[in-house]
Amino acid sequence: MLLLSVTPGPSAGETAQPKPGRVVATYDAALAGISLGDFKVTTTIEGSAYKLVAKGRFSMLAGLVYSATGKTTSSGTLTPAAPQPTTFTLDYDGGKKREQRYIRFNNGTVSEVSIVPRKKKKNSTRIPVGAEQLEDVLDPLTAAFLAVRPNTPAGDLEICRQTIPVFDGKQRFDVVLTPKRSESLGSGAPKSLSG
Incomplete structure (x- = not known):
């Protein structure tokens, strides 16, 4: 199951720095109408x-089959070109499997x-991550919620035509976006929407 969220960025006519504030969003994860948890x-x-x-908190059959909780954080700076993370943490508890990443x-x-x-x-067929692959990357949380092009005009499909480089502490991968x-x-x- 893949959950993806994209938040809108400012258009070319707007300032690159958003107004100060706080946004709280709650998501429910479900499969075939069965709730698996929320974050x-x-x-x-x-x-x-x-x-x-x-x-996040996830479970199957009220925790009889599977139960897990997790917390992840990211902090950094918003620049005109892209967000620049400074730290990323992940704390995961899946019963027998626990992990902390920094x-x-x-x-x-x-x-x-x-x-x-x-x-x-x-012994694995995975290719080791090299130093050059750890340059100009985002953590998974920043990539999911803040990776937008601030210089793209409102309504321009180019906002969805980009490749987002991500490193999660173990793997380096690209998220390739294309407009549908x-x-x-x-x-x-609504008047607040245009296009």
């Missing part, structure tokens, strides 16, 4: 600084990674 994301912006906090960034480059417990390396379609809203649409 809450709190976004706080003060000047160019941002902080994201996400907390990533520190310096100017968009991963400078420190800590994972507890550290698992023994298995464009639709014009009729005269009955």
